[in-house]
Amino acid sequence: MSRGWSLRMGVVVEFFYSPYCRRCADARRAVQAALAALPSGALIYHERNVMEDLERAVELGITSTPTLVVAGKPFPVGRWQPQRLRRALVQHVVNGG
Secondary structure, X not given: OHHHOOXXXXXXXXXXXXXXOHHHHHHXXXXXXXXXXXOOOOEEEEEEEOOOOHHHHHHHOOXXXXXXXXXXXXXXXXXXXXXXXXXXXXXXXXXXX
């Protein structure tokens, strides 16, 4: 695999957002840019409106948006830049955390 990554297939990544949150829109663009830099097939990605998926958000302990959940672990991503998100995803998704 390129870049020496040890690919773990099928890791679930969920992006929780609020539709009226400007930071969420900015974070969504950063998350999408970070995901585009990863090998295809490394994850299963879901975007979740916190108002529509409130039960799931409570189950994961999400208290604010935007939040990225990687393999069941929430990471608030409010002002993260795409490079930082990419590094975090590589660490938690590709290399096993």
